[in-house]
Amino acid sequence: xxxxxxxxxxxxxxxxxxxxxxxxxxxxxxTLQTFAVFFTFGVLNSKQSTYAIGLxxxxxxxxxxxxxGFTSGIGQLLGPTGGYLWGFLAAAYALHxxxxxxxxxxLNKRVLPYLALAICYALGSSWFYLQQGGKFGFGKVIMLTxxxxxxxxxxxIELALNLSKRVKV
Amino acid sequence: xxxxQGVTIGQYYPLDSQIHKMDARFKIGMIFIYVIAxxxxxxxxxYSLLALFALAVIALxxxxxxxxxxxxxxxxxxxxFTLILHTFSTKEGxxxxxxxxxxxxxxxxxxxxxxxxxxxxxxxxxxxxxxxxTPIDLTDGLEVLLSPFKKLGLPxxxxxxxxxxxxxxxxxxxxxxxxxIKAQTARGADFESGGFIARAxxxxxxxxxxxISAFRRADDLAMAMEARCYRGGENRTKMKELKSGKRDYLGxxxxxxxxxxxxxxxxTGFDSWQAWL
Numbered sequence: 001x002x003x004x005x006x007x008x009x010x011x012x013x014x015x016x017x018x019x020x021x022x023x024x025x026x027x028x029x030x031t032l033q034t035f036a037v038f039f040t041f042g043v044l045n046s047k048q049s050t051y052a053i054g055l056x057x058x059x060x061x062x063x064x065x066x067x068x069g070f071t072s073g074i075g076q077l078l079g080p081t082g083g084y085l086w087g088f089l090a091a092a093y094a095l096h097x098x099x100x101x102x103x104x105x106x107l108n109k110r111v112l113p114y115l116a117l118a119i120c121y122a123l124g125s126s127w128f129y130l131q132q133g134g135k136f137g138f139g140k141v142i143m144l145t146x147x148x149x150x151x152x153x154x155x156x157i158e159l160a161l162n163l164s165k166r167v168k169v
Numbered sequence: 170x171x172x173x174q175g176v177t178i179g180q181y182y183p184l185d186s187q188i189h190k191m192d193a194r195f196k197i198g199m200i201f202i203y204v205i206a207x208x209x210x211x212x213x214x215x216y217s218l219l220a221l222f223a224l225a226v227i228a229l230x231x232x233x234x235x236x237x238x239x240x241x242x243x244x245x246x247x248x249x250f251t252l253i254l255h256t257f258s259t260k261e262g263x264x265x266x267x268x269x270x271x272x273x274x275x276x277x278x279x280x281x282x283x284x285x286x287x288x289x290x291x292x293x294x295x296x297x298x299x300x301x302x303t304p305i306d307l308t309d310g311l312e313v314l315l316s317p318f319k320k321l322g323l324p325x326x327x328x329x330x331x332x333x334x335x336x337x338x339x340x341x342x343x344x345x346x347x348x349x350i351k352a353q354t355a356r357g358a359d360f361e362s363g364g365f366i367a368r369a370x371x372x373x374x375x376x377x378x379x380x381i382s383a384f385r386r387a388d389d390l391a392m393a394m395e396a397r398c399y400r401g402g403e404n405r406t407k408m409k410e411l412k413s414g415k416r417d418y419l420g421x422x423x424x425x426x427x428x429x430x431x432x433x434x435x436x437t438g439f440d441s442w443q444a445w446l
Contacts, residue, residue, distance in 0.1 A: 001327055003399060004391040010334035011387045014342055017335070021243075043380070055331050062311065063200045063295035064336070069247045071288070072295050073204035159369050166373075167380035 009048050012040045013055040017066035020056075031068050035156040037088050038113055042164025046096035053092045057085060083127025090123055091116040113157050121146055182300045187416060188230035189301045193310030195417040199424045200298050206428040207287055212440035213279070215431055216286050222427055223294050230301050240296045241289060248285045255281035261443060276443065308333045309411055312402075326402025334390070342383060349378050 019036035040049045060072045067076045067085065076082055095116055125145045129136065136144065183189075188196075203219075210216050227237060241248075261276030299307065312329035319325050350360065353374050360371045434440040 001324065001401070002391075003394050004388055006327060006331055007334055007387040007391045007394075008384065010331040011338050011342075011383055013331065013335040014338035015383075017339060018342055039376075043384075051331070055328065055335060058311075058328065059332060059335060062197060062307075062332075063204070063298050065292060065295060070244045070292060073291060074201065075204050075208045075291065078208070155369065159372070163373060163376050166377050167384070 005048055005051075008044060009052045009055060012044055012049070012052040013059065016040060016052065016056045017059060017064075020066060020068045021070060032156070033068060034117075034153050035160050037092075038116075038157045038160035039164050041092070041095070041113060041116065042161050043167060046092070046099050050089065050092040050096050053089045057089055060085075078131070080128050080131050081124070082131070084120060084124035087120040087123035087127070091119040094119050113161060114154075117153060117157060121150075180299060181303055182232055182236060184231050184301075186229060186231040186301070188226060188297070190416065191301075191420060192411055192413040192417045193302050193306040194313050194411060195413060195421050196298055196302060197307075197310050197314060199421060200295060202421075202424045202428050203294055204291065206424075206431045207290055209428070209431040209435050210287075211431075211435040211438070213283070214440040215434050216283055216290075218427065218430070219290055220286065222423075223290055223297075226297060227293070230297060232297070232300055236300065237293050237296065241292055244288060244292055248288050251288060252281040252285045255284050304333050304336055305409075306411065309407065309409075313411065324402070326405070330402075338383075338387075341386070342379070345382060346375060346379055349375050 016033065016036040019032035022032050037053060040052050044052060056066065057077070060066045060076065061074060063072050065072045077085055095112055098112075125141055128145050129138070129141045132141075203222075207219060210219055227234065256273055256277040257271065259277035259280045260274055262274045262279070264272050265275050265278065266273040302310075308329040311332060312325050315323065315325035315328055354360070358371065358374055360368070360375075
């Protein structure tokens with residue numbers, strides 16, 4: 001890894017940490033975390049983004065209050081919404097892997113972020129389902145974890161991708 | 170960005186105390202166990218014990234209580250929200266209060282207080298780690314703890330180095346964003362009004378200059394590191410080696426004992442919160 005990669009990855013991990021702390025309270029808490037993650041996908045390459053997200057999770061895992069609402073620790077990663085956190089990492093790695101294996105060579109690049117979001121939702125919601133010990137049914141899980149978020153998330157992704165094009169250096 | 174003004178992520182509070190002198194590796198390990206213990210805790214007795222333990226550690230660290238409380242301020246509304254959510258959603262115990270369709274059960278109150286407590290303990294104990302450990306010690310400790318994963322291809326040294334840099338970038342980014350917001354406001358930009366789309370659009374004149382300067386900064390830092398002959402973790406020596414002693418083993422043993430106690434309480438169900446109703 002080049003030294004310049006090191007500092008850029010660190011920068012993006014710091015950005016994701018800051019964005020996760022900005023919470024606008026409400027029935028469905030609104031954070032800029034998703035925005036920051038997809039912004040990272042936009043400005044770094046797939047391997048670097050995987051590292052940046054991994055680094056962010058590691059910062060939280062060690063106990064720095066970087067997860068939404070100033071929380072941290074393994075408890076958050078294993079908690080009901082933890083699946084979305086490591087879902088980001090899995091999505092980033094999946095994108096990296098797909099790019100490397102050229103499995104999606106013919107696919108329009110615009111689709112990739114949405115694919116990442118889908119992976120993230122799938123992992124996050126299945127984890128929520130398992131973590132709650134099947135307390136909620138399948139439909140209820142989707143109602144609780146996907147429906148209220150999907151439109152804001154899509155807007156955040158669009159915004160992140162457009163912005164990242166402008167700052168790409 | 171006003172709500173980020175009080176953020177003290179990774180702030181170090183230099184003092185001479187037993188906790189400050191502890192080996193960073195052990196401190197990280199202890200926090201890890203504490204957080205797991207916190208999630209194993211099953212009832213009021215377990216929580217009081219963990220709170221006592223946290224208070225003892227804070228007292229030993231000599232860090233003014235005011236600082237810890239200040240760190241809790243940004244999560245006050247989250248604690249309140251947790252309390253209310255659990256109070257209303259738990260339907261166990263006896264009804265304490267009822268008004269048309271809403272009712273509060275005794276179990277809800279107990280559970281709400283417990284969950285609020287969990288958040289407070291989680292944040293105060295984790296902030297204690299960075300308050301009592303210098304960033305260098307913290308990353309050195311992490312590097313050691315991550316090194317077993319080297320076999321899986323994880324670059325332990327690079328990850329630890331990036332964590333230090335990321336921590337340093339957090340206040341830089343916040344300051345820089347603040348400056349840009351002020352500069353754009355002086356030029357007549359409006360960040361306060363408008364709907365969702367207008368507000369989202371108002372991010373553009375902040376984030377574009379922020380990132381152009383931040384990336385330049387990151388590249389400058391990389392160049393400065395290379396100019397000082399930084400070339401990764403291979404054969405790199407340290408000015409201060411981490412040392413562990415009696416203090417560290419004692420601390421870790423106490424922590425493990427507390428965890429085992431939590432586990433026993435949970436398995437036997439002696440302290441389950443339902444039993445307290």
